[in-house]
Amino acid sequence: MKRQSLVDYGAALEATEAEAPAPEGTEVLVRVSHCGVCHSDVHLQDGYFELGGGRQLDVRPGRELPFTLGHEIAGEVAAVGPDATDVAVGERTAVFPWIGCGACGLCARGDEHLCNAPHALGITVDGGYATEVLVPHPRYLLSVEGIDPKLAGSYMCSGLTAYGALKKAIGHGASGPVMIVGLGGVGMMGLQFARAISDADVLAADIDPAKREAALNLGAASVFDPAEENIRRTVMKATGGGAVAAIDFVGTESSMGFAQSIVAKGGIVVVVGLMGGTFSLPVPMFPLRALTVTGSYVGSLAEAREMLDLVRAGKVAPIPVELRPLDEANRTLDDLREGRVLGRVVLTP
Ligand SMILES: [Zn+2]
Ligand SMILES: [Zn+2]
Incomplete structure (x- = not known):
């Protein structure tokens, strides 16, 4: 599979290739059709968030390089593990990226997005600036029926x-x-x-x-x-x-x-x-x-379902989208950093 990888903080992304992983257990391999480029990806590439007053929050720990950014993912199911049920190859889906450890109290009460040992796609585990992404369980796949596929992934973040x-x-x-x-x-x-x-x-x-x-x-x-x-x-x-x-x-x-x-x-x-x-x-x-x-930080899986229902019901006006090929990921991050993007740029791997 092709990826645009973070090879060093503060450096340009580089094209890398790897074997697409074969899903095991409950895992699902999703072929990425769209992945939104988010302003927080700029901070991850830089390695820090500005806190104001000259202070910075270091966001480098907890990630192995090369790393694949991209948490606003939509695509179709390419392969499923032997224990993944209620999911079929070819299904079109948006991916809930705010995945937790599944073992702590926050995860148990449904707040995986607040987990302190997150497996968040494109944040701590490889994400969607790639032709494929591995999702640990089909429950993180949300139907995109009735939703603009170009925006389906980005709703998982900004929406x-x-x-x-x-x-x-x-x-x-x-x-x-x-x-x-x-x-x-x-x-x-x-x-x-x-x-x-x-x-x-x-x-x-x-x-x-x-x-x-x-x-x-x-x-x-x-x-x-x-x-x-x-x-x-x-x-x-x-x-x-x-x-x-x-x-x-x-x-x-x-x-x-x-x-x-x-x-x-x-x-x-x-x-x-x-x-x-x-x-x-x-x-x-x-x-x-x-x-x-x-x-308030993003939202839970349950809220993601409710939110997509509201989008499906036409309650949210679409934002302007510009599609770009995967290998323009780095140029897009530069454009975002310089404030040159109106609406959303979405990569089409
Ligand atoms: Zn985002
Ligand atoms: Zn947890």
Whole structure:
């Protein structure tokens, strides 16, 4: 099989070839038709995430080189192991990549995506920048019937991230308006999932007027510019005391500052964005405002199924996609790093 491999951190990917693995036990070999190139792949290639304030999170440990990136995988079943049931060669599928160890408490309760010994495809075990990928069990294969095959893999990352965050926000309890902070691709999906799973007014905030306009077209009840003077007072007035939840799809000091400032008493801030920075708030404000601040990282296998059902039902507008051949993986990572990609680039191995 052909792969585009990470051979060293901070270096260009290189084409490598290997024997396609023969699936054993419950394993399934998937022939990759599409694999999305995600911004987090840029960080994995670099070997670190920026935390803000000049600090970095080292993401090099736990991976053997050469390594195959790519966690936004769709394809068709090429071969199945002797113990893999309910799966047929030729089936078209999206692959849930956030696979855990299967033995810890987090995995047992269905939160494999939070496992501390992950077998996540394209993150800690070889992923989809390749003609084939090995999946440990058919339960990670999700039907793509009724879903655009070009985007099916990417829904497992950006769609699931947006959906997982919105479930935490809506599931917090109180009814009332919900604020989406940051209208990039994931935030725009978040807006649509919010409308799909709740009756609440969905508000949206972004410093870019074009994105605010786009949010109105996707059904936001009203939009706000977080950089505007007295914006907190404006939102408080418009919402009659604040949003019950704010979901921060940016993840900087200023986006978090805005998000926490506009939630009502008893409200929740869900942090999703990874831009980097440091957030501080006087400790007494947490009890005095009965404020919850929580993080959300992708989503569970169960949430992935629910999310795909919403996509299938037409609740999410498709994002722009550009298809590129596998050997353009490295150029694509460079384009992402330089901010030259609109929507999603998807490789077609
Ligand atoms: Zn991703
Ligand atoms: Zn585990």
